[in-house]
Amino acid sequence: MAEEKKEKTGFFARLKSGLSKTRNGFVNGMDSIFKGFKSIDEEFYEELEEMLIMGDVGVNTTNVLIEKLRESVKKNHVHEPSECRELLIESIKEIMSPPEDAYSFTDEKTVIMVVGVNGVGKTTTVGKLASRMKESGKKVLVAAADTFRAAANEQLTRWAEKAGVDIVSSKEGTDPASVVYDAVTAAKARNVDVLLCDTAGRLHNKKNLMDELAKMNRIVDREYPGAKRETWVVLDATTGQNAVHQAREFNEAAHLNGIVLTKMDGTAKGGIAIAISSELNIPVKYIGVGEGIDDLQRFDCDEFVTALFDVSDSKED
Amino acid sequence: MAFESLTEKLQNVFKSLRGKGRLSEEDVKAALKDVKMALLEADVNFKVVKQFINSVTERAVGQDVLDGINPGQMVIKIVNEEMTALMGDEVTELSFRPGKELTIFMLCGLQGAGKTTAAAKIASRLKLKSKKTLLVACDIYRPAAIEQLKRNGEKVETEVFSMGTDVKPSVIARNAVDYAVKNNFNVVILDTAGRLHIDEDMMDELVDIKNTVDVHETLLVVDAMTGQDAVNVASEFNEKIGLDGVILSKADGDTRGGAALSVKAVTGKPILFVSNGEKLDQIEPFYPDRMANRILGMGDVLSLIEKAEQAALDRDEEKDKKMVSRLKKGKFDFNDYLESLSAMRKMGGLSSIMSMMPGMGGKMPDLDTDESALKLKRTEAIVLSMTPEERENPKLMNPRRKFRIAKGAGLDIAEVNRFIKQFEQSQKMMKQLPSMMGKFGGKRGKFPF
Numbered sequence: 001m002a003e004e005k006k007e008k009t010g011f012f013a014r015l016k017s018g019l020s021k022t023r024n025g026f027v028n029g030m031d032s033i034f035k036g037f038k039s040i041d042e043e044f045y046e047e048l049e050e051m052l053i054m055g056d057v058g059v060n061t062t063n064v065l066i067e068k069l070r071e072s073v074k075k076n077h078v079h080e081p082s083e084c085r086e087l088l089i090e091s092i093k094e095i096m097s098p099p100e101d102a103y104s105f106t107d108e109k110t111v112i113m114v115v116g117v118n119g120v121g122k123t124t125t126v127g128k129l130a131s132r133m134k135e136s137g138k139k140v141l142v143a144a145a146d147t148f149r150a151a152a153n154e155q156l157t158r159w160a161e162k163a164g165v166d167i168v169s170s171k172e173g174t175d176p177a178s179v180v181y182d183a184v185t186a187a188k189a190r191n192v193d194v195l196l197c198d199t200a201g202r203l204h205n206k207k208n209l210m211d212e213l214a215k216m217n218r219i220v221d222r223e224y225p226g227a228k229r230e231t232w233v234v235l236d237a238t239t240g241q242n243a244v245h246q247a248r249e250f251n252e253a254a255h256l257n258g259i260v261l262t263k264m265d266g267t268a269k270g271g272i273a274i275a276i277s278s279e280l281n282i283p284v285k286y287i288g289v290g291e292g293i294d295d296l297q298r299f300d301c302d303e304f305v306t307a308l309f310d311v312s313d314s315k316e317d
Numbered sequence: 318m319a320f321e322s323l324t325e326k327l328q329n330v331f332k333s334l335r336g337k338g339r340l341s342e343e344d345v346k347a348a349l350k351d352v353k354m355a356l357l358e359a360d361v362n363f364k365v366v367k368q369f370i371n372s373v374t375e376r377a378v379g380q381d382v383l384d385g386i387n388p389g390q391m392v393i394k395i396v397n398e399e400m401t402a403l404m405g406d407e408v409t410e411l412s413f414r415p416g417k418e419l420t421i422f423m424l425c426g427l428q429g430a431g432k433t434t435a436a437a438k439i440a441s442r443l444k445l446k447s448k449k450t451l452l453v454a455c456d457i458y459r460p461a462a463i464e465q466l467k468r469n470g471e472k473v474e475t476e477v478f479s480m481g482t483d484v485k486p487s488v489i490a491r492n493a494v495d496y497a498v499k500n501n502f503n504v505v506i507l508d509t510a511g512r513l514h515i516d517e518d519m520m521d522e523l524v525d526i527k528n529t530v531d532v533h534e535t536l537l538v539v540d541a542m543t544g545q546d547a548v549n550v551a552s553e554f555n556e557k558i559g560l561d562g563v564i565l566s567k568a569d570g571d572t573r574g575g576a577a578l579s580v581k582a583v584t585g586k587p588i589l590f591v592s593n594g595e596k597l598d599q600i601e602p603f604y605p606d607r608m609a610n611r612i613l614g615m616g617d618v619l620s621l622i623e624k625a626e627q628a629a630l631d632r633d634e635e636k637d638k639k640m641v642s643r644l645k646k647g648k649f650d651f652n653d654y655l656e657s658l659s660a661m662r663k664m665g666g667l668s669s670i671m672s673m674m675p676g677m678g679g680k681m682p683d684l685d686t687d688e689s690a691l692k693l694k695r696t697e698a699i700v701l702s703m704t705p706e707e708r709e710n711p712k713l714m715n716p717r718r719k720f721r722i723a724k725g726a727g728l729d730i731a732e733v734n735r736f737i738k739q740f741e742q743s744q745k746m747m748k749q750l751p752s753m754m755g756k757f758g759g760k761r762g763k764f765p766f
């Protein structure tokens with residue numbers, strides 16, 4: 001028994017030292033990989049693979065990316081590891097970049113549904129988006145269609161106040177579809193440019209909740225056929241491989257055409273977004289980088305990839 | 318549903334290996350390749366996976382494969398055991414201060430992890446234990462966080478203490494504790510704001526709370542869907558503020574929950590609860606073995622292994638009992654002899670058994686080329702050439718029968734004579750030494766040769 005205990009602490013200790021080594025080892029993450037290797041060998045590929053998996057890109061998508069890289073290395077007769085940087089960025093860009101018309105909703109009357117699992121940052125994102133769009137001169141309305149979580153309405157009300165936009169409120173326990181109905185009616189009547197609907201967090205494997213989402217969407221389709229429709233899934237950057245299931249189920253129920261990747265101000269890389277883009281072809285449109293109202297940016301693939309390979313921690317030990 | 322095929326994959330990998338008695342390094346490597354993929358797909362941290370696979374390899378190479386399962390399954394069995402060992406073998410409960418002393422729990426974690434919900438859920442559980450609990454709103458940042466806790470408090474009929482959003486969390490905690498002591502509360506649960514592990518100021522705020530009030534257990538709430546970053550989060554929280562336990566939230570999704578393993582691996586702290594639903598009674602104790610199954614996603618393989626193990630156990634136990642009682646009565650016949658031979662094989666062959674015998678330690682020669690192994694095979698042939706009656710009743714032996722047996726076994730009559738003589742001698746010895754049976758050579762006893 002005592003043997004076993006010792007064995008376990010041994011394991012933890014080894015693991016810990018392994019982790020802190022990563023933290024201190026590569027000061028300039030990406031550069032140390034692409035400049036640190038003298039030649040493009042198996043070890044180099046393995047290192048890249050490890051970085052990608054550590055960034056939550058997932059085994060499958062990582063394999064796809066590495067294969068692609070191997071091919072273009074061969075095809076282009078590349079010999080320098082540093083040249084691989086661009087190649088890799090290119091192929092990730094290919095997968096992730098939003099299509100030309102990704103932001104065309106800004107020129108039309110739009111209804112944006114914000115969906116996702118619990119706690120990912122939907123309400124905060126709605127607040128940030130409202131502020132951003134208001135500042136660009138739009139008439140914005142937000143709808144509190146989360147009637148489930150305690151105090152969700154109050155939370156959104158605070159954000160609406162901060163952003164200086166109108167809100168269609170709701171009471172806990174009412175039918176969210178009726179809130180959406182009221183909101184659409186109000187949006188049309190008040191000639192609103194952008195209607196942002198905050199919805200309750202829901203796990204994608206709960207059928208009744210996903211049905212509820214489909215129902216809300218049908219109401220918008222029916223009541224406001226002229227509006228441009230956007231449905232975005234909010235993803236927490238710390239989420240792992242399960243997010244692919246999430247996105248697939250949400251897509252099934254509500255036809256996603258965008259991802260908002262939140263909490264990119266932490267140490268999580270959000271690599272899961274690459275996997276989702278690659279498997280479901282849904283582009284990342286915005287990223288959340290903090291809790292403040294201005295902490296929302298348009299997605300920039302270059303920056304994203306750089307961060308993905310940045311293994312250094314902002315912590316100094 | 319990429320995971321569902323792991324069982325199949327392993328089965329295929331091991332089709333060619335079926336029937337091998339012992340795990341070779343190649344067997345183990347091949348099986349663990351798929352296990353590694355499964356763990357990564359389950360979001361177990363890359364470094365944790367690496368270390369884990371190494372320690373499983375160390376243990377598995379050279380192991381004997383149990384009856385009724387194939388080498389791949391044997392590897393999985395070891396993987397599962399190691400994983401359960403790593404995750405803790407048993408359910409860990411919340412601990413409380415003795416007697417009437419106030420117990421303070423502090424919940425912390427990233428934004429959106431599910432702290433507020435978990436706080437209310439724990440309060441509702443404590444209600445069942447007749448603890449008078451005070452929920453304390455220390456999240457002064459997120460809009461409407463206090464309202465959320467108040468609503469939840471109402472739902473679980475637990476009082477909520479709050480001082481608005483303009484007072485420092487440590488001051489709120491101090492006042493809450495004073496209030497709790499004055500009003501005979503047993504437990505205080507501090508619900509803190511979500512924060513990033515790299516946000517120094519916010520992490521200091523938690524340290525400040527701990528320096529101000531006497532927190533009994535600090536619990537980290539971790540989203541079961543967390544990916545690779547779980548190790549950074551957990552180790553930072555543990556290093557900076559010190560953790561006593563972990564609560565796994567949102568486990569009602571279909572995630573494999575590899576984060577649980579990562580967090581346990583880097584902090585060494587037990588997982589106390591699994592929160593699995595939005596309703597406030599949906600929380601349960603953490604069962605490490607169930608989580609191990611879930612992460613591996615191979616409940617079917619594991620239950621097959623369990624069955625095989627149990628069957629082997631039942632079989633052996635029954636036989637052992639029978640044999641021991643026969644031995645005690647001095648009724649050891651040729652059938653028993655045959656059985657002890659097969660039991661011996663199952664236990665790892667002659668050499669490993671002999672090396673366990675007193676006075677026989679050290680390196681034993683290889684079983685297949687060993688002289689005594691050959692001899693053993695010949696004696697087996699002798700017994701197999703006997704009629705059922707002869708096997709049951711060694712006294713029936715006479716020259717005519719011996720001659721027939723020798724012919725059947727293709728051996729010299731002298732050898733048959735020698736074996737039967739030895740057998741009779743050991744029979745006598747057995748009668749005198751029934752008490753030795755429990756001591757060495759396992760429960761199975763000594764073999765006459």
Ligand SMILES: Nc1nc2c(ncn2[C@@H]2O[C@H](COP(=O)(O)OP(=O)(O)OP(=O)(O)O)[C@@H](O)[C@H]2O)c(=O)[nH]1
Nearest residue numbers: 118119120121122123124201263288289290428429
């Ligand atoms: N650090 C950081 N925190 C964020 C970000 N976006 C949201 N948050 C925080 O995450 C927490 C949860 O955010 P919410 O907006 O309430 O999430 P939600 O998806 O609406 O949650 P539910 O409605 O409960 O499902 C809050 O504490 C937010 O402040 C971000 O980009 N960075």
Ligand SMILES: [Mg+2]
Nearest residue numbers: 122123146152
């Ligand atoms: Mg919300």
